[in-house]
Structures are given as structure tokens and as C-alpha cells.
Amino acid sequence: MTAKPPNPQRRSQRSHDAILAAALDLCTEEGYGHLTIEGIAARAGVSKKTIYRWWPSKGAVVLEALHEAADVAVPHVDTGDLATDMRTQLTAVITFLSPPSHAPLAGVIADALRDPELAGPVHDRLIRPRIEEFEQRMRRAQEQGQLHPDADLDVALDLFYGPLYHRLVFHLGFPEPPYLDKLIAHVIRALTPEKSTRN
Template identity: 35%
Template sequence: MTTRPAAPRTPGRPRSEQSRVAVLRATSELLHEVGVKSMTTEEISARSGASKATIYKWWPNKYAVAIEAFLTEMMAESPDPDTGSADEDFRRVMRGLAHFYTGPSGRVFAQLVGEAQSDPAVRDELQAHLVAPRRALMQAVWERGVARGELRADVDPGVAADLMIGPVLYRLMLGHSPLDEAATDTLVQTAIRGLGNE
């Protein structure tokens, strides 16, 4: 009896990873079309082709999926630039955030923050998967700047991040002042002036 050779493996990502990416893409689309409150797990399943059981295997609820989809978009818009200059790194990161928040995703972000006020589970998801990664990026930029002697070592990196991110979110939420590249650069430069080592 002859043994048939095993079929060659097809290239590409494993099926589970393809499903995960499809779920995140479908969730992003639904967030922009109907909003986080109206979006359902059934709609995510139907659009992505992944079963509800598969979705719940990776995420506890639709808000967790929404936050990861939102974070995936944000990281593409505002990655770690690592230019060799803390000033330039912060400027690029904050420009990316401002551009992201003033686009269609700003409405989604406001909805997630609104849900977090009354739902501790949503707040915890936001803290763990959205706030923490952004703050980790800001801290990495800060630590490189301190190591190069550009920034003061006696300043708490978390406070420094708040000084830069806070005004951007304030302008986003209230809309009292512009949030374009020039405005974002001014906010960063003003913060760096007080945080720098010069």
C-alpha cells in the first residue's frame, strides 16, 4: 500500500489569526457605522464570518472587542517613531493622536469613554488595553529622552504624559480650540519647555 504524501501547507496566517483580524475589521466598520452602543455581537459575527463562540473565546463582551479594534487603528495612526529626539518623537506621537481623535474615531472614543462612566468592566478594558499602551509608549519616549540628557530625570514620566495628552483630550471633548498639527505642536513644545533639561 502506498502512502500519499501530505498536502503542502498553504502559506499565510493561521486560520484563527485570520478570524481574529476579520473580527477586528468588522468591529471597526460597525463602530463607525452604528456606534458602540448599537453594535451587537451578532452583527460582528455575521460581518466577520466568525462564530459568536469564536468571538467570546477571545473577548468577554462587545466592548472588549471594540476597544481592541479601536487600539489597533490608533497604533497604526500613532506608532513609536523613535527618531533620536524626544521632542520630535512626542510631536509625532501627539500629531498622530490628534489626527486620530479629530477623525471619525473621535466619536467612537467619546462613546467608549461615556460607557466607561457607568460600566466598570468597560472602564477596566479601556484602562488595560487603551490607556496603558498609550502611556507605555509615552514612557518609552520619555526614558529615551532622559537617557540622552534631553529631559529632566526628576520628573515623573506619568505626570509628563498627562501634561501632553491632557490638553489634547480637553480640546477634543470641548472643542473650544483647534486641534490641528500646529496647535498640537504648540502644546508639545510648551510642555517640553518645562520638562526639558536646558
């Protein structure tokens, strides 16, 4: 028999908020690697037990904190120009992945690479929604004639975002704006079937 789950209705909002705030603060101050459940509990003025009652790991705490922050931090805009909007969006993501704010997300990514229990929630709560926003933006671009109607959106996702994470995991440095523009142009061209060939 596994322990019965706590009753969410009796949950303390104060503790919940203090824990997420403490986690983000400590993560930024000391780095994800030095973040501990004990440290979060102490900073939040909360019992360790309370954290373990509601989250299975420190990664899950930070994930939830990120989840709350992500919507406002990296939204997709629509000015009517796809290349411009993707540059805006990718720049926002790069900022999120670069010092000084990179610690929480990079840390959760790192933990999820080794902890399948964390990988699931990361995908479902953090990534899936972002991918759907991306695909909505792409479909709007197709409707507006900024992107070919036959463009494969999976490929688009791979080519637009792939470079960022390749560079993240191998510490290759993120693209400077001019190179970013070039990259975006290449990707958009890749997504546009050649006019002259085949049929």
C-alpha cells in the same frame, strides 16, 4: 456554579478575525452608538453566541480590535528632537481621535466611563502599554539631554496628553499645528526646572 469557560484551542480563527473586522467596519460606517452585537454577528456571518462566548460586551470586541491596530497607528519615533517627535506622536493621536476614524476609540472610552468591567481591560491592554512607550521615549530624551534628568514623567504624561482628552470630552476642537507646537514648548519648559532659582 458559573459556566465553564470554552476551550481556546478549539477557537475558530476565521470567526475571530471576521468579528473584529466587522466590528471596526460597522463602527466606522454607522458610528459606535449604532453598533450592536446583532449587527456584528450578521456582518461577520457568525452566531451571536460565538461573540458572547469570547467577549463580555461590544466594547470588549472593539477594544480588542483597537488593540491590534494601536501599535502601528501611534508609535513613538526618535529623531533626536523631543519637540518634533512629540508633535508627530500627538498628531497621530489627534488623527485617531478625529473623524473619520474616531468612532471606535471614542466609543470604547465612552463605554468604559460607565462600565467598570470594560474600564479595567481598557487600561491594561490599551493605555498601560502606550504609557510605557511614552515613558521609554522620555527616558531616552533625558539620556540625550533633551529633557531635564529630574523631570517628573507623571507630570509629563499629564501635561502632554491631558489637553487632548479635555478637548475630546468637551468637544473643544483639537489644536492646530501652530498651537500644538506652542503647547509642547510650554510643557517642555514646565518640565525644566528654572536655572536661576531656589538653589
